[in-house]
Amino acid sequence: MEPIFEIKNVNYRYPDKVALKDINIKIYPGSFTAIVGPNGSGKSTLLKLILGILQLQTGTILVNGQRLTNQLSDKIGYVSQKANAGNTGFPATVREVITSGLTQEKKLFQRFTAQDRERVIRLMERLHIIHLQHKNISQLSGGQQQRVFIARALISNPSILILDEPTVGIDAKHVAEFYQLLTQLKNEGITILLVTHDIGIVADTATSVVCLNQHLHFHGTIQQFKSLDQVEISKIYGHPVQFVDHNHQRECCQ
Numbered sequence: 001m002e003p004i005f006e007i008k009n010v011n012y013r014y015p016d017k018v019a020l021k022d023i024n025i026k027i028y029p030g031s032f033t034a035i036v037g038p039n040g041s042g043k044s045t046l047l048k049l050i051l052g053i054l055q056l057q058t059g060t061i062l063v064n065g066q067r068l069t070n071q072l073s074d075k076i077g078y079v080s081q082k083a084n085a086g087n088t089g090f091p092a093t094v095r096e097v098i099t100s101g102l103t104q105e106k107k108l109f110q111r112f113t114a115q116d117r118e119r120v121i122r123l124m125e126r127l128h129i130i131h132l133q134h135k136n137i138s139q140l141s142g143g144q145q146q147r148v149f150i151a152r153a154l155i156s157n158p159s160i161l162i163l164d165e166p167t168v169g170i171d172a173k174h175v176a177e178f179y180q181l182l183t184q185l186k187n188e189g190i191t192i193l194l195v196t197h198d199i200g201i202v203a204d205t206a207t208s209v210v211c212l213n214q215h216l217h218f219h220g221t222i223q224q225f226k227s228l229d230q231v232e233i234s235k236i237y238g239h240p241v242q243f244v245d246h247n248h249q250r251e252c253c254q
């Protein structure tokens, strides 16, 4: 199988800080990859390079074997770290927020069609937010808002969904529902790339794991990741990280 993403020999430095050193990663279609690592380890920088928000300095990133272009970036849906917290004062309804995800594929002044409206409704049904369609986004809980931002990212039918710490500020019950939704999307064939601090949730939902700390410290399947011992994981994090058994599953306390 050909990788959907190939990151080759990528280095990145900000004026006063080296963020990434010699990163090589292959991501395969239909996988759910969690990118983990301590604060400041380069996770968001890597996502921004993949998304073309930051320009590559060295190395290459291929999507479906090609360098990223505007056309290819339509295949990627993105939910940013600030998506829920930053938009709470935004005066728009759920339906308007999701419809705004279609503007990328519209030409200037092109109107939304009945088909577009139908697509938005079908997606709201699929994500169980149809009952919220006329509510203002600011009236929703963090978990509901996050579903809406995922819907906005999915409306252009991307084959890849990239999320940067999407559950910050969301309570435990809604976090669990949120990961069920991501698992459902993965089962529907969407490739998922998720930056998170939550290793416990990763162990339950991801199929592969990338551990960053400037360098690539680990890249393998979830089974290989679970078989790493605590000393190895603590080395990656630069401080002790302890796995505990909870309901026969390993969870992680940092």
Ligand SMILES: Nc1ncnc2c1ncn2[C@@H]1O[C@H](COP(=O)(O)OP(=O)(O)OP(=O)(O)O)[C@@H](O)[C@H]1O
Residues within 6 Å of the ligand: 014, 015, 016, 017, 018, 019, 037, 038, 039, 040, 041, 042, 043, 044, 045, 046
């Ligand atoms: N615009 C910037 N200018 C200068 N340095 C930056 C900039 N953005 C990030 N950095 C630095 O680059 C390093 C990597 O940052 P990055 O945001 O990629 O880490 P991260 O793993 O996503 O962190 P966190 O988990 O805290 O969100 C950090 O030391 C950070 O301070």
